[in-house]
Amino acid sequence: MSTHWTLGGDAADPHRLAAFWATALGYIAEPGYDDPDGASLIDPGGRGPAISFLRVPEPKTSKNRLHIDIRVAGEPPWDMPARERLIRTRVAELRAAGATEVRDHHYGDQLGHVEMLDPEGNEFCVA
Numbered sequence: 001m002s003t004h005w006t007l008g009g010d011a012a013d014p015h016r017l018a019a020f021w022a023t024a025l026g027y028i029a030e031p032g033y034d035d036p037d038g039a040s041l042i043d044p045g046g047r048g049p050a051i052s053f054l055r056v057p058e059p060k061t062s063k064n065r066l067h068i069d070i071r072v073a074g075e076p077p078w079d080m081p082a083r084e085r086l087i088r089t090r091v092a093e094l095r096a097a098g099a100t101e102v103r104d105h106h107y108g109d110q111l112g113h114v115e116m117l118d119p120e121g122n123e124f125c126v127a
Contacts, residue, residue, distance in 0.1 A: 004049075005049050005050075006040075006049055006050040006051065006052055007049050007050070007051045007052075007068075008051075008052050008053075008054065009051070009052070009053050009054075009122070010053070010054060010055075010056040010060075011039075011053040011054065011055060011056065011120055012055070012056070012059065012120060013055070013120070014037065014038050014039040014053035014054060014055050015039045016119060017039070017053050017118065017119060017120055018039035018040070018041055018051075018053050020097055020098050020099070020118055020119050021041060021051060021068075021118070022041050023094075023097045024068075024070060024094055024097065024099075024118075024124075025041070025043075025048070025051075025068075025070070026043075026044070027041040027042060027043055027044070027048070027051065028041065028042060028044050029041060029042075030042045030050060037054065037055040038052060038053060038054045038055065039052065039053050040052040040053075060120060060121050060122065063123065064122055064123045067122065067123045067124045067125070068124045069113070069124065069125045069126075069127055070090065070094075070124065070125070070126045070127070071127050072086045072087060072089075072090045072126060072127070073086050073087065073127065080110050080111075083111070084110075084111045087111060087113070087114060087126055087127065088114075090126050091114050091116065091126050094116060094126065095116075098118070098119040099116045099117060099118055099119065099124075100116060100117040101114060101115075101116055102114075102115040102116055102117060102123070103115050105125075112127065113125040113126060113127035114126045114127075
């Protein structure tokens with residue numbers, strides 16, 4: 001049997017960051033969680049882990065050791081041009097939600113993933 005777990009993160013503005021990740025992942029605010037210095041998200045389908053953010057005074061100072069990868073293309077085998085279109089569409093949506101596009105990563109001549117930053121500068125990938 002698996003263990004229920006929560007992915008926790010630090011934030012300067014936990015509610016803003018939670019709003020971004022709710023949009024990015026299709027999550028919702030955790031019902032009943034009401035904390036001015038924290039925010040918690042859940043998967044409305046009950047499959048993914050909860051994600052919480054707590055306010056901290058210090059800014060982010062280095063690269064993440066752990067990050068979220070958003071997999072929009074499903075599981076292989078892929079139609080590579082269709083997969084790239086899915087990735088590019090999601091990247092544009094996330095830019096509109098406050099993310100910053102950093103760079104494309106290719107595997108040979110195929111797009112592997114796009115590296116991005118959330119509104120507080122935390123790295124994540126769209127694949």
